[in-house]
Amino acid sequence: MLELKNVSFNAESDGENVGIIRDISLSVDDNRFIVITGPNGGGKSTLAKLIAGIQKLSSGSIIFDGVDITDKNITERARLGIGFAFQQPVRFKGMTVLDLLRIASGKTLSISEACEYLSEVGLCAKDYINREINASLSGGELKRIEIATVIARDVKLALFDEPEAGIDLWSFNNLIRIFEKMRSDRRGRTIIVISHQERILNIADEIVVISDGRILKQGSKDEILPEITGTESAVNMCSKIQ
Amino acid sequence: MVQMDAVQKRLFEEVAGLHDIPEGAYNLRANGQSISRNTTANIDIRSKEDVSGIDIHVKAGTKNESIHIPVVLSQSGIKEDVYNDFFIGEDCDVLIVAGCGIDNCGSQDSEHDGIHRFYIGKNSRVRYVEKHYGSGDGSGKRILNPVTEVHMDEGSVMEMEMVQIKGVDSTNRTTIAELKADAKLVVQERLMTHGQQQAYSIYKVDLIGDGSAADVVSRSVARDDSYQKLDLCVIGSAACSGHTECDSIIMDNGRILAVPSLEANNIDAALVHEAAIGKIAGEQLVKLMTLGLTEAEAEEQIINGFLK
Ligand SMILES: Nc1ncnc2c1ncn2[C@@H]1O[C@H](COP(=O)(O)OP(=O)(O)OP(=O)(O)O)[C@@H](O)[C@H]1O
Ligand SMILES: [Mg+2]
Numbered sequence: 001m002l003e004l005k006n007v008s009f010n011a012e013s014d015g016e017n018v019g020i021i022r023d024i025s026l027s028v029d030d031n032r033f034i035v036i037t038g039p040n041g042g043g044k045s046t047l048a049k050l051i052a053g054i055q056k057l058s059s060g061s062i063i064f065d066g067v068d069i070t071d072k073n074i075t076e077r078a079r080l081g082i083g084f085a086f087q088q089p090v091r092f093k094g095m096t097v098l099d100l101l102r103i104a105s106g107k108t109l110s111i112s113e114a115c116e117y118l119s120e121v122g123l124c125a126k127d128y129i130n131r132e133i134n135a136s137l138s139g140g141e142l143k144r145i146e147i148a149t150v151i152a153r154d155v156k157l158a159l160f161d162e163p164e165a166g167i168d169l170w171s172f173n174n175l176i177r178i179f180e181k182m183r184s185d186r187r188g189r190t191i192i193v194i195s196h197q198e199r200i201l202n203i204a205d206e207i208v209v210i211s212d213g214r215i216l217k218q219g220s221k222d223e224i225l226p227e228i229t230g231t232e233s234a235v236n237m238c239s240k241i242q
Numbered sequence: 243m244v245q246m247d248a249v250q251k252r253l254f255e256e257v258a259g260l261h262d263i264p265e266g267a268y269n270l271r272a273n274g275q276s277i278s279r280n281t282t283a284n285i286d287i288r289s290k291e292d293v294s295g296i297d298i299h300v301k302a303g304t305k306n307e308s309i310h311i312p313v314v315l316s317q318s319g320i321k322e323d324v325y326n327d328f329f330i331g332e333d334c335d336v337l338i339v340a341g342c343g344i345d346n347c348g349s350q351d352s353e354h355d356g357i358h359r360f361y362i363g364k365n366s367r368v369r370y371v372e373k374h375y376g377s378g379d380g381s382g383k384r385i386l387n388p389v390t391e392v393h394m395d396e397g398s399v400m401e402m403e404m405v406q407i408k409g410v411d412s413t414n415r416t417t418i419a420e421l422k423a424d425a426k427l428v429v430q431e432r433l434m435t436h437g438q439q440q441a442y443s444i445y446k447v448d449l450i451g452d453g454s455a456a457d458v459v460s461r462s463v464a465r466d467d468s469y470q471k472l473d474l475c476v477i478g479s480a481a482c483s484g485h486t487e488c489d490s491i492i493m494d495n496g497r498i499l500a501v502p503s504l505e506a507n508n509i510d511a512a513l514v515h516e517a518a519i520g521k522i523a524g525e526q527l528v529k530l531m532t533l534g535l536t537e538a539e540a541e542e543q544i545i546n547g548f549l550k
Contacts, residue, residue, distance in 0.1 A: 052532055092548075095548075
């Protein structure tokens with residue numbers, strides 16, 4: 001179980017100390033599929049980074065599986081079973097897709113195992129396995145490889161930051177299948193997806209709407225979805241989806 | 243059969259990937275002497291009379307053969323200059339594996355200065371792999387100052403892979419090439435320095451024939467208190483194309499001076515240079531840490547990939 005208690009994050013912006021995340025409390029039970037949504041700049045990515053340890057909390061605490069991880073670093077949290085797929089994946093000159101998947105899996109992954117992860121994200125494995133993760137990869141390819149690095153790990157909590165962004169129609173059919181498979185592969189695995197995509201919101205057990213650093217709404221899909229699709233914020237969301 | 247001790251065997255393995263006596267032509271040199279040699283019907287190796295070193299003659303038309311000429315120094319305090327000349331006939335396709343490994347456990351400096359000259363015949367292809375490696379914990383320095391001179395005849399192709407990843411205290415590498423019409427040179431250098439090491443790497447590539455092309459790429463990492471100077475120069479004196487690139491990572495107190503330079507003496511010379519120096523991107527470290535690596539492990543992986 002993941003528990004955020006009064007989590008805040010402040011940052012300097014134009015010499016002013018602004019609240020990016022303001023006193024968020026949230027608890028997520030095991031084996032849940034949570035979708036976080038809300039307007040651009042609302043603080044979704046920041047919240048995910050706070051959970052993964054990439055940003056340090058200004059105040060509050062985070063409890064994961066009964067352990068207070070507030071002061072644990074990125075590596076320690078990763079080893080406790082937290083995985084994170086970045087909104088904007090990083091490139092590595094010289095490192096190949098196979099190298100990265102091997103690091104992700106934490107074992108001497110065979111080529112055929114690595115290929116399976118790539119196939120799951122819809123990449124033709126033999127074309128990609130030895131590709132360098134450099135500027136020659138397209139944004140969508142990079143994004144899929146990023147997702148594969150999280151699939152390759154045996155995580156208890158998987159965070160995906162806008163996994164559908166930049167990838168073609170494949171996402172609608174396969175991304176959802178990936179999430180469902182991840183959940184059924186491991187009992188008790190929790191998935192938190194940040195998304196603006198209605199199809200993804202549709203399969204959520206629970207939707208959390210974050211705006212201006214606060215939880216604006218939270219509840220089951222049936223409660224939240226009609227609300228946000230019937231308000232102005234839905235207009236924003238739709239224009240983003242296009 | 244050759245007598246080698248364990249240190250020598252390890253050094254041969256590091257620099258030439260040799261677990262055993264190689265196939266094809268070879269000359270193995272240890273502590274200042276040739277210890278084993280093999281020639282083939284097409285490849286002749288002879289000791290020089292006047293100075294230390296060998297002449298290697300490859301007959302025209304020789305294809306898919308290899309020549310291994312690794313050198314190891316395992317005694318402290320040896321200093322040697324070795325002259326190796328390669329005469330490659332026309333229409334050949336050969337692999338040459340050179341390299342030098344120094345193990346210095348003593349207090350005296352060990353130094354190997356290899357001067358390699360290549361005369362590559364028309365339309366021949368040569369792949370040249372050179373690895374330098376140092377080990378041993380003595381206070382004596384491990385010094386390598388290779389000079390490589392390449393003369394490329396029309397339509398010839400040379401691919402050079404120059405690698406120095408570990409343990410060489412001081413190095414001054416000079417590579418000079420001259421390319422006639424339609425000749426093509428591709429250089430990939432990989433350099434890593436650590437501790438107090440100093441490395442100077444100088445390339446001067448002269449494109450004198452129409453249609454000649456050169457691509458000289460150096461990737462390097464300077465860690466601890468080490469220093470590198472990379473001086474990559476391409477001169478275009480014909481209708482040619484040239485590209486040089488220095489791409490470096492600095493860590494700790496490492497310092498790098500990158501001086502890519504171009505000289506165009508012909509209106510149809512198309513020359514490009516690029517240089518970038520920077521520390522490891524924080525985002526790269528963060529990504530690998532979210533996969534469970536420590537910061538130090540993440541650095542190691544990023545550097546391994548970069549220098550691969
Ligand atoms: N370290 C920081 N310093 C200053 N401002 C920051 C910092 N980190 C985030 N912000 C700001 O906080 C706000 C929230 O950013 P965040 O990336 O979390 O938004 P988001 O909800 O993920 O938006 P999007 O939907 O566009 O991805 C933005 O206005 C951003 O500019
Ligand atoms: Mg975001």
